[in-house]
Amino acid sequence: MNAFLGLIKNNGAQHARLLAGPILIIMVLSMMILPLPTFILDLLFTFNISLSVMILLVAMFTKRPLDFAAFPAVLLFATLLRLALNVASTRVVLLHGHNGPDAAGQVIEAFGHFLVGGNFAVGIIVFVILVIINFIVITKGAGRIAEVGARFTLDAMPGKQMAIDADLNAGLIGEEDARRRRNEISQEAEFYGSMDGASKFVRGDAVAGLLIMVINVIGGLVVGVAQHDLSFGEAGRVYTLLTIGDGLVAQIPALIISTAAGVVVSRVATDQDVGQQMVGQLFANPNVLFITAAIVGIMGLIPGMPHVAFLALAGLMGWGGWQIQKRQAAAKVSAAETPAHVQVAADAAAAEASWDDVSMVDPLGLEVGYRLIPLVDHGQNGELLHRIRSLRKKFAQEVGFLPPVVHIRDNLELKPNDYRILLSGVEIGQGTAAPGQWLAIDPGGVTSKLPGTPTTDPAFGLPAIWIDASQRDRAQVAGYTVVDSGTVIATHLNHLLHRHGAGLLGRQEVQQLLDRVGREAPKLIEDLVPKTVSLTTVQKLLQGLLEEEVPIRDMRTILDTISEHAPRLSAGAAVGGLPDVQELLALTRRALGRAITQQWFPGEGELRAIGLDAKLERVLNQALSTSGALEPGLAETLLRETSAAIQRQEAAGDPPVLLVSPPLRAPLSRFLRHHMPQMGVLSNAELPDERIVRITTIVGAGAR
Known part of the structure; x- marks a missing residue:
C-alpha cells in the first residue's frame, strides 16, 4: 500500500512538472484577455517579485553556467508574465482609477505612494532612473558578455573537441567521460547562444515599460477628463501616481532578473558560487584592507568630512585585515606542524579498502x-x-x-x-x-x-x-x-x-571482429561460432597469423576457411573433437597465400627467394619427425647458414624469405623467428600458381 501511494505521489509530482509550462502560458493569456480582481492582481504582483528574487538567488548559488541551463527559458516566461501583468494592471487603472488610489490594488498603491511619497514627479524620475539602469547598464552589459561568450565558445569548440579526442586516445579518460564532455561543450555553446538572444527580451521589456508608462499617463488623462469629468490636474495626479506605481512594480523585478542574467553570463566556472568567489577573492589579501583603511582614515581627518563615518569604516577595515592575517598565519603554522606525507598517510589510513583500490594493468x-x-x-x-x-x-x-x-x-x-x-x-x-x-x-x-x-x-x-x-x-x-x-x-x-x-588481440577484440563481420554476413557467424569452433579457437588462429605479422583484414576468407575445414578436423581429432589449431592455421595461410606473397614480393615480378639444400632438408625432416626438435649442432649450423644466406639476399636487394616444404614451414618459422625476426618463412603451397619462383640463395650449400 505504501509503495502504491509512493508511486502515485511520484507520478503526481512528475505530471505537475510537466504541466508547469502550459499552466504558466494559460495564466499569461488569461491575464491579457480576462479582467482580474484587484486581490488576484496583488497576488500575481507579489508572485512576480518573489519569482525574480528566486531567479537571482539561484543565479548567485550556481557554480557553473550550465547549472542554470534553463535560465533563457525562465527569462522568457518571466518577461511574458511581467508584460501580461502590465496589460492587466493597465486595464484596471484605466477602468477604476477614478475611484481612488486603491482602485488598482494595494501593491500598486503602496509603490505609488509609500515608495515615492505620493509625489508623481519624484515617481517619474525614479522610474526613468530604474529604466536607464536596467536598459543602458545591466542589460546592455549582460547582452554584450553573452554575445562575446557565445562567439568565443563557438570558436573554441573545435579545439575543445580535439583536446577530448587527445585525452581519449592517450587513455586519460574513457568513452563515457569523453561523451559527457562533448555534451557539455555542445550545451555550453547552445546556452551562450540562447543567452545572447534572451538578453534582447530584457532590453525590449525595459523599452516596453517606458512606452507603457507614457501610454498609461496619456490614456488616464483622456479617460479621467472625457469620461469621468475630472479636472485635468486631478486626472493627471491620480492616473500618473497609479501608472508610476504600476511601472515600479514591473521594473523592480525586471531589474532583479537583469542582474541575475548578468551574474549568470559574467561568472567564471569554478567549484564556488558567486558569493564565495566575491568574498574569497575580495578579502583574501589583508594588505588590501590595511591600505584601504589608511586611505579612508586620512580622508576622515580632512576638515568638513563626516569624521565618524569615515573613521568608523577605517577602523572596521583595519580590524578585518588583522583578523584575516591572523587566520592565515595560524593556517601556515598548522600546515608546517603537519607534514604532507603524514596527512596523506592519515587520510589513507582513515579510508577503508575497497575494490577501487585494485589497480588493473593497462594492455x-x-x-x-x-x-x-x-x-x-x-x-x-x-x-x-x-x-x-x-x-x-x-x-x-x-x-x-x-x-x-x-x-x-x-x-x-x-x-x-x-x-x-x-x-x-x-x-x-x-x-x-x-x-x-x-x-x-x-x-x-x-x-x-x-x-x-x-x-x-x-x-x-x-x-x-x-x-x-x-x-x-x-x-x-x-x-x-x-x-x-x-x-x-x-x-x-x-x-x-x-x-x-x-599479444594485443584478446577475446574482446576477436568478438568485436566477429560482430563486425556478422553485420554483413550474419549467417556465416551464426553457423561458425560457437556451433563449429569456439571463440578461443578463432582467437588462437588469429594470434598465430599475427605472430608472423600476417594481416587479418580478410576476415571473410579466414572464416570461410575455418567453416570449410574445421568440421573435418574436429571429426578426425583424437580427443574432445576439437580441431588442431596448427593444421587449421596452415590451411588458413594457404587460403591467404596470395596476400602473404604480395606482402613480401610486391608487384607481379618473379619471386627471388632463399631455398634449402636438399640434403639439409632431408636431415631436418628426419630430426623433426623423430624427436620433434633440432640437436644443438644442427641448430647452430642452420642458424649460421641462414644468416649468411640473408646477408647475400639483402646485398642483392631481395627480400629475406625462405621457401620450404609445407611440413617444415611451421617448426622452422618458430625456430628462426626468435633469432632473425626480419626473416619470413613461406611454404611452397602458399605461393600463387601464376608467380614465377627463382631460388637465388641456398641454405646449407656451404656446409657440404
Whole structure:
C-alpha cells in the first residue's frame, strides 16, 4: 500500500512538472484577455517579485553556467508574465482609477505612494532612473558578455573537441567521460547562444515599460477628463501616481532578473558560487584592507568630512585585515606542524579498502621521463598524442583490428630523456629521445660523418646520431634519414605493435571482429561460432597469423576457411573433437597465400627467394619427425647458414624469405623467428600458381 501511494505521489509530482509550462502560458493569456480582481492582481504582483528574487538567488548559488541551463527559458516566461501583468494592471487603472488610489490594488498603491511619497514627479524620475539602469547598464552589459561568450565558445569548440579526442586516445579518460564532455561543450555553446538572444527580451521589456508608462499617463488623462469629468490636474495626479506605481512594480523585478542574467553570463566556472568567489577573492589579501583603511582614515581627518563615518569604516577595515592575517598565519603554522606525507598517510589510513583500490594493468602503456612530458601533454599541444592517434588508425587499417588505447604517464624513475613501452605491464621496448634535437639514422652508404651524440635507432637497431636542428639539412644531403623525437618514439611504438600484435588481440577484440563481420554476413557467424569452433579457437588462429605479422583484414576468407575445414578436423581429432589449431592455421595461410606473397614480393615480378639444400632438408625432416626438435649442432649450423644466406639476399636487394616444404614451414618459422625476426618463412603451397619462383640463395650449400 505504501509503495502504491509512493508511486502515485511520484507520478503526481512528475505530471505537475510537466504541466508547469502550459499552466504558466494559460495564466499569461488569461491575464491579457480576462479582467482580474484587484486581490488576484496583488497576488500575481507579489508572485512576480518573489519569482525574480528566486531567479537571482539561484543565479548567485550556481557554480557553473550550465547549472542554470534553463535560465533563457525562465527569462522568457518571466518577461511574458511581467508584460501580461502590465496589460492587466493597465486595464484596471484605466477602468477604476477614478475611484481612488486603491482602485488598482494595494501593491500598486503602496509603490505609488509609500515608495515615492505620493509625489508623481519624484515617481517619474525614479522610474526613468530604474529604466536607464536596467536598459543602458545591466542589460546592455549582460547582452554584450553573452554575445562575446557565445562567439568565443563557438570558436573554441573545435579545439575543445580535439583536446577530448587527445585525452581519449592517450587513455586519460574513457568513452563515457569523453561523451559527457562533448555534451557539455555542445550545451555550453547552445546556452551562450540562447543567452545572447534572451538578453534582447530584457532590453525590449525595459523599452516596453517606458512606452507603457507614457501610454498609461496619456490614456488616464483622456479617460479621467472625457469620461469621468475630472479636472485635468486631478486626472493627471491620480492616473500618473497609479501608472508610476504600476511601472515600479514591473521594473523592480525586471531589474532583479537583469542582474541575475548578468551574474549568470559574467561568472567564471569554478567549484564556488558567486558569493564565495566575491568574498574569497575580495578579502583574501589583508594588505588590501590595511591600505584601504589608511586611505579612508586620512580622508576622515580632512576638515568638513563626516569624521565618524569615515573613521568608523577605517577602523572596521583595519580590524578585518588583522583578523584575516591572523587566520592565515595560524593556517601556515598548522600546515608546517603537519607534514604532507603524514596527512596523506592519515587520510589513507582513515579510508577503508575497497575494490577501487585494485589497480588493473593497462594492455598497452607508454612511460616517459620528465623531459619528454611536453611531447605527450595535450595542454602543451604535445605532437606525440596526434601521432599515436594516427598510428592506431593506420594499424587498424593495415593489420585488421583496433589496438588498445595507449595509456601514457610520466615515470620519475626513468632518466629524463628515456621512455619505455609496456605490454600488459611488461616492458617490451625502451629507448631515448632528445627533445629539440633530430635523430640522423644511417641506412647505409652515407657520404660523411656528423658531429653529435652517437646512438642506435630504437626501432630497427641501425646506427644513428642525435644532431642539432642546424645540422638537419647537412645530414639529409649526406644520405641520413632525419626524424624528430616524436617520430622516433612513434616509429618504435608502431614497430612493436606489429611485432606483438598477437599479444594485443584478446577475446574482446576477436568478438568485436566477429560482430563486425556478422553485420554483413550474419549467417556465416551464426553457423561458425560457437556451433563449429569456439571463440578461443578463432582467437588462437588469429594470434598465430599475427605472430608472423600476417594481416587479418580478410576476415571473410579466414572464416570461410575455418567453416570449410574445421568440421573435418574436429571429426578426425583424437580427443574432445576439437580441431588442431596448427593444421587449421596452415590451411588458413594457404587460403591467404596470395596476400602473404604480395606482402613480401610486391608487384607481379618473379619471386627471388632463399631455398634449402636438399640434403639439409632431408636431415631436418628426419630430426623433426623423430624427436620433434633440432640437436644443438644442427641448430647452430642452420642458424649460421641462414644468416649468411640473408646477408647475400639483402646485398642483392631481395627480400629475406625462405621457401620450404609445407611440413617444415611451421617448426622452422618458430625456430628462426626468435633469432632473425626480419626473416619470413613461406611454404611452397602458399605461393600463387601464376608467380614465377627463382631460388637465388641456398641454405646449407656451404656446409657440404
